[in-house]
Amino acid sequence: MRDLIIIGGGPAGLAAAYAAYEKGVRDILIIERDAKLGGILNQCIHNGFGLHRFGEELSGPEYAGRYIAMLKDTGVEVYSDTMVLELRPDRTVCAVSAARGYVELQAKAIVLAMGCRERTRGAISIPGKRPSGVFTAGAAQRYLNMEGWLCGKRVVILGSGDIGLIMARRMTLEGAKVLACVEVMPYSGGLNRNIVQCLHDFDIPLYLSHTVTDIRGDKRLTGVTVMKVDDRRMPIPGTEMDFDCDTLLLSVGLIPENELTRQAGITISKTNGPVVFDNMETSLPGVFACGNVVHVHDLVDFVSEEAARAGSAAADRIFGKLPGESAVSVLTGNAVSYTVPQYIRDSENEKAVSVSFRVNKVMENVTIEVQGKEKTLCSYKRAHMAPGEMEKIVIPRVLLKNETAVTVAIKE
Amino acid sequence: MKEMICITCPKGCHLQVDETTLTVRGNGCPRGVVYAQNEMTDPKRTVTSTVAISGSFLARCPVRTTAPVPKGKMKELVALLKEHTLVSPVKTGDVVIKNVFGCGADVIVTRDM
Structure with a gap:
């Protein structure tokens, strides 16, 4: 039996591990699906991270780097390139990797820190053809910022969430032409500062109360149709605008990734994340959750704060300090x-x-x-x-x- | 009166700036005043991008400017970065370009690779 297993080595998992270590837990294992720790921060190369937590403005990789450095010499163990397949109600984690094969590990406490994933074209049912050139904004961000591929030259962005806005600026600076950012709601879902520094700075128009109603192209995307919507979000006939573009980025929301949580029979709330107590414990005693797996945050600083609460409460549980009834x-x-x-x-x-x-x-x-x-x-x-x-x-x-x-x- | 949104931090305060006296209202902290006054006279932005790297586990290394640079220079800076290739290992904080455009900001690495 291990003391603490943390599923996910992004900002939530890192901060939970550090908090548990600070409280005296010495047997900590982080299981991470990617090759390196840091999670989504590794592709978020823009700045603005860490103002609350570190009092300075860092890029995503720098913010992750701070926590990775804090965990150095703590003895916290990391299984990278490892996929958790199942979480059982008795706190057994089933995981698989090329290096270790299939393993089953039981722990006194578990922290769920799997983060979230992007909604896709399928999730919002855009009509039209199915050419290549339709990406989620986060996928395009990874291609560009980590692997060095600019995925298009003439771009329309659907959704005004922060990742879409950040990608509008990023692709513009790399030489692509971003024609429009289209948002179905009458307000943007992103931070005000991102509307200013990602759209206004580059004269990219933001169409509020508009959506994409058609996707054209046989092999590669050749264009999309954008229409104004009424207050029930239904397209208004006669408002069609055609854009010639080779790329459509989708920034249409994030969903907490809770397949493991559901498997374990943990109660899920209307955030699509687990229901939690104030110490971030889920409905399954000894299993805690934090970060975007619980609810989607705007700022990583607050993810770290929440994760520290989870890690610290997991330590209490391991040392037999139980919360009130x-x-x-x-x-x-x-x-x-x-x-x-x-x-x-x-x-x-x-x-x-x-x-x-x-x-x-x-x-x-x-x-x-x-x-x-x-x-x-x-x-x-x-x-x-x-x-x-x-x-x-x-x-x-x-x-x-x-x-x-x-x-x-x-x-x- | 010019309306603007402060981009200094994610809070995004709604500021009102008087065009002649440069008096600022609506700021939640002193940095809002500095931002608004700069925005009226000499707007600047921190630039983040990537530089090619060889011998590492990824093709690109993230970089940023250590201070905001003139807004009009952003594209030029990103184009300039294409001329550079780093060789692994690099450390967070390593300088890629010192005092870029003579504006006092360095371009630094933001990930150990």
């Missing part, structure tokens, strides 16, 4: 699409608990309220809220004492 449910109220965690248990050590969530529309000058059974427990003012920006509030635990459920809601 009773739990307060966290429910979603007006304009709140989800919260993480969904349950808060008693803690002797922490005076406050942080709750992350997203809203489902753009709002100005609003108040976030945490409502108890009889009254509002605490409130937080915000000048601007948008679905593209994850929110975080810190609730003093003393306020939760006599509650069984609290609701996070936005007062407009």
Whole structure:
């Protein structure tokens, strides 16, 4: 029996390993599917990482490098090029690799840090032909930034998530012409700073409330049709615009990757990630989860923070320090699409608990309220809220004492 | 009054800048003032890209400028990087181009390869 197995060696897995080590765990194994640690950060060569965590602006590989350096000389073991096939409810991990063959390893605690994956053309059902030249933005990013292949010369980007915006700038700088960024919603799903420095800086038009309705080309993509959509997201006849392009990048959302989680019978929430307690423990005792496998984050700094909580709680579990039995449910109220965690248990050590969530529309000058059974427990003012920006509030635990459920809601 | 979004950090504050006095409002921290004033007079951006590398496990090595460079020089800089090939091993922080365009910023490696 091993002490701690961490599935995934990206930012979440690295920070969880470091936190568990700091708390005294010495038998830690990270299982990573790729050849190297660092996960998606390795292809995110742009800067902007680490302002919260390290107080400076780093590129993705630099941010990952900091954690890899922190784990040096800790004795944390890494199985790279290794794919986890199954997680069993008794915390047995079944994995396969060319170097070790098939192995079954049981641990006292498991941290799930598998991250997320991109939604594809199939997931959003774009009509039209099926030529080559349709890529997810993240795949194009890996080809360009790690392997050195520019995947097209005339590009349309569907979706205004951060990866799509970053790729608009990246491909432009490498000599491609990005014709348009097309977003079905009336607002962008990406960070404001990326709209400015990736689109405005290069005069790339952003078409809000528009979508791709046709894909043309027999071998290679030759063009796409873009149409305006109504408030039910249905294309409006007569608004067709044709773009001659050889590449369509899709930046249409990320989905937490939870096949293993489901296999183990762990309860899944509406984020598509596991339901978690405030210490990031899932419905299966001893199994913790953190980072984009739980809910998709905007900033890696907050992934690290959440992962440290998971790693530290896993250490507590390994050393026999068990959390309290009773739990307060966290429910979603007006304009709140989800919260993480969904349950808060008693803690002797922490005076406050942080709750992350997203809203489902753009709002100005609003108040976030945490409502108890009889009254509002605490409130937080915000000048601007948008679905593209994850929110975080810190609730003093003393306020939760006599509650069984609290609701996070936005007062407009 | 010119409206702009601060790109200094991911928070993205909505700033208002007076075109004549360069007075800034809406900033969450002092860096917003610096950003807005630079943006009105001499806009600059940090550039990130890759450089070819031989003898490593990948074909490209990520690099960035250590400070923002003039916005108009971004494409020129990326084109300039195509003339360079690194040889493994390189370390994070190794200088690829010193004082690029004489603007005070270096281009550095951002991954050990």
